[in-house]
Amino acid sequence: MRNNGANAGRGNYALARDAEELIYQTRKSAAKLLGAKKASNIVFTGNVTEALNMILKGFLNDGDEVLTSSIEHNAMWRPLNYLQRDKNVKIHTFSCAKDGSADLQEIKDLLGKNIKLVALVHGSNVLGSIFPLQEIVEPAHEKNIPVLVDAAQTAGAIPINIEALGVDFLAFTGHKGLLGPTGTGGFYIKEGLELRPLKAGGTGSVSTSPFQPDSVPDRYEAGTMNTMGLAGLKAGTEFLLQTGVNKIHEHEIALVSRLLNGLANIGEVEVYGPQSAENRLGLATFNIRSRNPYDVSAWLDEHAGIMVRAGLHCSPQAHRVLGTVETGAVRASVGYFNTAEDIDALLQALRDYIKIVRK
């Protein structure tokens, strides 16, 4: 890519074709990794937020009703609220316990309403909990209701098979579990489903038409593609395919288990979300009693070189469920390249911090 600044698919010369082929290979890797049938089921966007906006605003019509969870990230929650305010879309929310678990009977009961779309996060970026998708998709499909999954936290981090799950839309970001650069993301769209394109413009195809082409992905990819970013996403997804998402998930579970056990042994720490490391994302959200989470994260950064995120994590809904919407919390995330020593360093730094502030 060092010598290729061509616009993918926009010219009959080798550099433009090379750029297009690179994007195709990225699409193919992403489809394979997520268990989608075809590369052309995958649409690329700038991030998961853009993908969710495109799906929600392109699929829901005035007065439609949507079922969502009570722990959604703002990437889902805000576009839904705009649709509610401006398009009279009615939001039904199913409740979640503090460990992120949902009452499946409540979901089934709500599906009995006139629901046009079920839209929910796969794994919570605050609680670390994972929704049992199969158990939600099945009753939704029994009522012919399509399901949109926000896989921002789970794509590349836990095994996902779109075909087996039968989900209709799945939005992902490139810069988390998929190990790609920021500014990359996208969504899967099941064949036969159609959205109103949120963006319109050049695609390099069907140029005489005043409207977007019907075919996917061109219909949803107006404008010049982020070829450089997608080259990075290609490297990330290929690494994941070679390494195996199962192996990555097992490594992260081992680390988060070590972290949860260690935090439980520090008396003044309150840990949120599922207490077990099983069926959990590689993160732990916590607070140190009577300490401001922003101070904790700043201290860890300055004195231990450890990056943790403090605040609401763009998920005030999840913090409402936890009762931490006023205070926020500290979230530590682990990745495939973290080690047990990293976890021990964080635990030691937290003990040091508590010792210092309690003096």
Next chain:
Amino acid sequence: MFLESIRVIETAPCLANKERFKVTARASVNLTEMLPYLNAILEKPNYQESSNSLRFLNGINEITIQENKIGIVRVANLTQAYELLDWVKDLVNDAYESRSEITPNYESRKQPGVLQVYNALPKLNCKKCGEQSCMAFAAKLSKFEAEPDACPLLGEPEYSGLRKKLAEVL
């Protein structure tokens, strides 16, 4: 692997349907030796030993293989083109791996009569196909040396009946 890669070398709009592409690609090896095997396993292929070419349909897409060139017409977008080329690559490699179990078929499909083809054309001699007359175009079509897509009129709704008739003749 027999066929390592296929690279797109040219894309252009289809003459008959401006909403579709035609794509020309180059295979990393000459595919001539595999054509009789593909002729044996594909549904209604059109194999011409004299020109070392094989043409067949995959859905609405017409695919032509000649030596190391692969042409596909009526492609919706470039992603679909790459998907189809991947499919051709797998088809060729699978046939190569199983060639000991396939009896190669060297039979060419019977060429339709020029008049039969001519009767399925608009007969306006508009020359948009690049030929001087519909009869000249029919002669090329009957020898499988031209694509029906070269006639833009056949893509128009009022000639859909003729298009269907031509597909049956060919």
